Amino acid sequence: MDDYTIGVLTNIGLISFIALSAYLLIIAGEMSFGQQGFFGVGAYVAGVATAMYGFPLPVAAAMAMGAGAAAAFLVGLPTLRLRGLYFAMATLAAAEMFRIVFELIHFQREIDGEPVGPDGTQGFRGIRWVFENGVEPAGYLAMVWGLLFVVMILFLLVERSKLGATLRMLGEDPELARMLGVHVERFKLGVVAAAGALAALGGALYAHHNTYIEPRNFDIMLGVHALAYALIGGLGTAFGPLLGVLVDIGVLEGSRFFQGYRMIVFGGLVAVLLVFRPRGLLDEKVVHWLRARFISA
């Protein structure tokens, strides 16, 4: 594989984490404009852990997930009762607060004679774990997709279980779920925290792929893209968000034919697609049909 293919595939893998995180909330009935905030928390926490304190990346990624889950829990707690636009705006406000806090943090240490660490709007340079440990681009690609594979297996297991059924019931009708004995608030908090951890894992991997992060990376554009990918790909299965990312970045980016007009083509395509398939390409019906046809038969 050449550098370009490796680069594109790595980006597809990285952005899939935040798309999956948005997807998890959508099927639980909530739309978040703020997953980029947890992605950013993960990027900063993992970057600080490896570049400033010499932790290995796996440990740093675990710390990032913990931080992402904790941040999401704290945001989720006061916003549990909110639904629809109110929840979306509350998560947006939270993510923007995270971004501004990243802009205000100046926290550096001298490493090998140069200051390393978050430096406000100047960003955070020198997250070099990948280079210092001789990980080649192809190796990093394998790491990203390996983790994504694990996440996908988890998603598929959950969706086939009783837990998955509860999740979708919560999304469709929280009152029904409550009557059937689900602790709606507790369950929702768990989902919010899991989605936060997932986004943070993506952020940790992104920071180490790029070696440099800055607050502007984590503005609303990233979050809305994640939401759009989840919806375009389809809400019927966890493969949906992956398909959404693949359609945008893979197909259109890969074909140089659309260069300069990519957003015009893609934007129009998405709007028209949603007219005919308002729950995405792989929606519940398609997934059900596929399953009946190829798995249960």
Add this chain to the structure above:
Amino acid sequence: MVKSAIYLCLIFSALPAFAQRVQAELACKPAKTDFIYDCTIKLARNGQPLAGAAITVGADMPSMPMAHNVKPAKAKPGKVPGDYEAQLDLEMLGEWAVKLRLSGPVKDQLILHYNFDEKGAKPVIRSGRPLRK
């Protein structure tokens, strides 16, 4: 056993593993086609030009990370040692984070922020300081 491992780590981390980071500078002028730039990269370490590095040049938009995959170009050695030349094919004008991936004598990745316009590229100034290394 654990203790000696910790000591070992401490010793290694105290060593100046990378004497000095590589510094890079970029000068670009637009080629005839829109959004294509001919760029010269100057690499230096300890104030000395750094020749013999293999550089792959890519770019990313800071406001929408991961979505713009500019086709990375391999830089060719330029006229002077420490100079390298590459052509960048960007999708639009504006601020780009140019990614230099170094292999050969040094393995590293440098990110340079430049504003690309009709005339060429200027380093991005943020909070009063130029944003580059």
Add this chain to the structure above:
Amino acid sequence: MIFDLIQNTFDGLAMGASYALLAVGFTLIFGVLRRVNLSYGPSIMFGAYCATWVHLNFQAGLLALALVTIAGAALAGAYVERLCFAPHTQGSAIAAMVASFALWMQFEEVVTLVMPKHLYDFPPMFEGEPLAFGPLGMRVEALVMLACALAICFALHRLLYRSRFGLAVRAVIDAPVAAQLAGINVPRILGLVFLLASSIGGLAGWLIVSTHTQITPMLGMWSTLKGLLAMMIGGLGSLPGAVIGGLALGILEAHGQWFLGPQARDLIVYLLLFVLLAWRPRWMTTQSAS
């Protein structure tokens, strides 16, 4: 000190007037359709870029530029309505919203393809010194903007409560099915409201760019965000609320900027929004557009 406070409040009112206008258009759409139009700001940006293009290529007066901005924004709004909202009136709100986001990307790319520079100059609305009241100053543009915001709010109120069209709109809001049965052409009403809201957005856009005398593609995201913020602070769905929310946002920002700097200013605004949403005082739960 006291002069600073008063001056900040003046500046805040000036900025707030533009937020109020943006929020009024947003509220109109949300009130009637129960949908968020993320392409609201980008449509305004599209209109303003049309005017910039006209300004660069022809000799056009202020009024002509204002009309071009409004027409451009209305045209873009109609396109958004046809493609993103008309097909989703019954279906999911999230599909409509994501579709409107997709068109946002289109507007940005069209604008940067035709006019690739990052920043363009826009002719000022008024050339001259700000009005001085003793040690205090007020820009004329700010007064014009405030007057426009109040006039539009008043005119909209008249339109909604004193005309057959307004009656139809209120009927559609309260009971869409009954309105349909009573012979009201609901899709047409929705389309007209959308057009009206986009035109108000266009007017706001012209006032904003001719006050700042420059335009960048960021105007799209800026308008959507500020309009949404002002609408949420104002209680989501009432026109006077939108105006009050816009002015409150402007004043809060002006004081925040003065005392704490630009980053802390934004932090305060988002913190306030978050707290308001979590706490949800009674005036934030009014759901009616009228």
